Amino acid sequence: MASAGPPYISAGKIRELVSMLDVINVVEKGLADFSNGKVVQPVRSFLNTTEHGGFLGVMPAYCYSSNCLATKVLTLYTDNESKGVPNIQAIVVQMDPSTGSVIALLDGVTITNMRTAAASAVALKYTKPPQSDLTLCIVGSGVQARAHAEALREICSYKEIRVWGRNLERIQKCVADIGGDAVNAKPYQDLRTACEGADIIVTVSMAKEPIVKGEWLKEGTVILSVGACLPDWRELDDELMNNSLVIVDSRAGAMKEAGDILLSKCDIYAEVGEVVAKGPVNMETARSHGKKFILFKSLGLAIEDAVTGQLIYEKFNQK
Secondary structure, rough: OOOOOEEOHHHHHHHHOOOHHHHHHHHHHHHHHHHOEEOOOOOOOEEEEEEOOOHHHHHHEEEOOOOOEEEEEEEOOOOOHOOOOOEEEEEEEOOOOOOOEEEEEHHHHHHHHHHHHHHHHHHHHOOOOOOOEEEEEEEEHHHHHHHHHHHHOOOOOOEEEEEOOHHHHHHHHHHHHOOOHHOEEEEEHHHHHHHHHEEEEEEOOOOOOOOOOOOHHHOEEEEEEOOOOOOOOOOHHHHHHOEEEEEEEOOOHHHOOHHHHHHHHOOEEEEEHHHHHHHOOOOOHHHHOOEEEEEOOOOHHHHHHHHHHHHHHHHHOOO
């Protein structure tokens, strides 16, 4: 009798099995393991489908401390939303590291959304401003805006959540989806107004040129930069980048793919996994390096997918 093959774990099932806090916890350990040399992971490989305006990416990782092996295959097509198709599509292939056998296929979009926001939450956990009742500004109104609103509320409480985007209908829908009046979420159409006075700014846009300016921000702002994942794309201007204490998920990845870092020629202070190991970074540290802001540049690491996939697979088998 033929084997039924590995299970497929859908988006809905993933959300049943794990919470955002679960993912934050495993991603925190995965980032620390990565920076501590316990992860085998090349910089992701991209293939450009030029005539269709897209990219195919392959992201493998093995962590021997967590005994997990996985690869994610994803596509990024920036014009897909106009066609009713997600910009990012992906699948995670989870494997048995002792045999190489495929043990599960998992919805990669849900994992990407959750682990990306979880990585930002880990960075915020170690860099968050000391005051309570913070103002959060989310630059973007797509799925990552929603995921970050969920994840960052696990780390801090907010007196206001501002959501900026280019389309008012989409901004209003995002505001409603993240809780609306119940969490004091508000739509903003002017980006400068949305950024001014914010304590934490998350950039999850598809911008290819700088849209957030350093001159708008107050000293002590924490920026979590998630968009601009290609070497010629940017979200943040030179003034912001060069006045920030910059933390990255991967030095090697940032020096190959992070347009904001490459084009501004800013310095990198540390990997977030190093910060997890050594302890929180605050504005005293930033000022000692002549900086006004703290910035986490996220590109997304395969180890984040691998440890999240492993957690989901283990929970799936417990059911």
